[in-house]
Amino acid sequence: MAQSSRERYRAQVRADIKGHAWEQIATAGVSALSLNAIAKQVGMSGPALYRYFASRDELITELIRDGYRSLADAVQAAAGTDLLELAHVIRDWARADPQRYFLLYGTPVPGYHAPADTTAISREVMVVLIEACAGTDGPPTPFDAHLEAHRDWIDGHPATAATLHRALSFWTRLHGVLSLELAGHFAGMGFDPALLVAEEVIPDQHRRSGITGSSL
Amino acid sequence: MAQSSRERYRAQVRADIKGHAWEQIATAGVSALSLNAIAKQVGMSGPALYRYFASRDELITELIRDGYRSLADAVQAAAGTDLLELAHVIRDWARADPQRYFLLYGTPVPGYHAPADTTAISREVMVVLIEACAGTDGPPTPFDAHLEAHRDWIDGHPATAATLHRALSFWTRLHGVLSLELAGHFAGMGFDPALLVAEEVIPDQHRRSGITGSSL
DNA sequence: TCCGTTGGTTATAGGTTCTAACCAAAGCGA
DNA sequence: TCGCTTTGGTTAGAACCTATAACCAACGGA
Structure with missing residues (x-):
């Protein structure tokens, strides 16, 4: 119920990632969705994104x-x-x-x-x-x-x-x-x-x- | 009308490539179509395929x-x-x-x-x-x-x-x-x-x- | 304060498309 | 038959991609 600070941060970053993912899908389709590109957009570099999505x-x-x-x-x-x-x-x-x-x-x-x-x-x-x-x-x-x-x-x-x-x-x-x-x-x-x-x-x-x- | 030997060869190889491409598409979808894999299947390695399709x-x-x-x-x-x-x-x-x-x-x-x-x-x-x-x-x-x-x-x-x-x-x-x-x-x-x-x-x-x- | 969990980093493996450079062989005209 | 041009192939490499490994800093609870 009451989320810890970490859980809130994690949820926010995940939502941020999904937001940029939707942007990419809307403009270039799902086949062009790039995890690297998303990571750069949210401000982290490459493999950090795998902490949020397997x-x-x-x-x-x-x-x-x-x-x-x-x-x-x-x-x-x-x-x-x-x-x-x-x-x-x-x-x-x-x-x-x-x-x-x-x-x-x-x-x-x-x-x-x-x-x-x-x-x-x-x-x-x-x-x-x-x-x-x-x-x-x-x-x-x-x-x-x-x-x-x-x-x-x-x-x-x-x-x-x-x-x-x-x-x-x-x-x-x-x-x-x-x-x-x-x-x-x-x-x-x-x-x-x-x-x-x-x-x-x-x-x-x-x-x-x-x-x-x-x-x- | 009458194709030269080279034209016939070229047409045959192109058809061969397309055949393997259809196979890949049927089994894994178009997004998984790999030119490298096709090239290996038809017996040539990698970039040779670009002589047939740009x-x-x-x-x-x-x-x-x-x-x-x-x-x-x-x-x-x-x-x-x-x-x-x-x-x-x-x-x-x-x-x-x-x-x-x-x-x-x-x-x-x-x-x-x-x-x-x-x-x-x-x-x-x-x-x-x-x-x-x-x-x-x-x-x-x-x-x-x-x-x-x-x-x-x-x-x-x-x-x-x-x-x-x-x-x-x-x-x-x-x-x-x-x-x-x-x-x-x-x-x-x-x-x-x-x-x-x-x-x-x-x-x-x-x-x-x-x-x-x-x-x- | 200590210590484990978490979130980030860089390096790297192996995959992709595609270009560059090079070479061999086939075809064709003289 | 000689020689040139076109064609079809090679390997090397650049620039991406996903994903893993190894490492480290920082945060949070005991």
Whole structure:
């Protein structure tokens, strides 16, 4: 609880290191992250940094953890709003630091396995999404039935399989547009990705309005 | 046309180098690609490789180009089939070598700009998708109207804005599921991503069948 | 005050990309 | 066949990187 002077100093230096690490990642990507460069920036030379992080991988793992935490905080702060608002919150969070988004959801490094707690934080995000999807079920689909048999991952959450399907779909569709947008694959096409996100995320409403009305 | 002996040798060595490079990328990711290791594998030591590729970045750029070409070939070989078949062709192509997929559509490196011809190959893929989407238009949406004003990127293709929208949506949805699947973000959830892809890619059919029928 | 823990240093090993300098061999025209 | 030019290879080395080892100063609690 009450930190000693040394613990406080240590925590502050670690935060300082992580701050400069985020800077480097934001400007040059995680592959260009250099412990030597960070050490110089925080005012110590080279190997001193290994007193605070055992290795480059451990520092990156810590950053990934903090990244998930930051995303979960942003999403939970918007809990209770509708899917469109949630999509914009997540998109804004990602666009504030694209390389941070890609650190979580970009190219995986083949050997690496995320620590267990990051998947727990991912679950927090998923729960907010599921909550927002509750009650927006459309007609049942074959995948809903399939999901009914594979819902252990959300383990005990009282949502229909159709709702889980909607949440999963929200996640994959948003990620689809967002990651292509942030990676620059829409460069040259002049359209506004936000508008595409809007229709991807609340899919049936627009298309079906005026056809089936509210007869569901 | 007729290559000289030297040109043939050079082309063969370059292909050999690229082959070993793909091996390394498939097993350890592009960030672990080592020119030294490749050189040893092809039997020459270190800097000799620079006679064939000016830099590591140039080799990677060449691999990216070949990757796009390979994807476009796979997609064009399936041209004329329906969207579900196209989705499976692309998914199978990606799953055959996930790191190759991520080389094209994964985390972008901040400084890097793809050469112009790769975007031209991307366009080839897009044209096949658009062709497959033709005639599957649903009711018009606001984004269709927006796309009508921003269709320069496909420049002269005689497709409705609604069709372009469907093709764009096909691309982003497939990429959304596929990249999360390949990155391992579905690990632990037991569902079959192929089923999710199927419903994402032919979105309205399943949901609407039995409601609006074929009244469109 | 003493002494262990902690946080810093420099030196060094082994890895990387890439350049420089040098050399051998292959191809080609006279 | 001779000789020159281009090409493909070598080794050496500069400038980075991660990470470890060895050493030392300074801080904190008994």
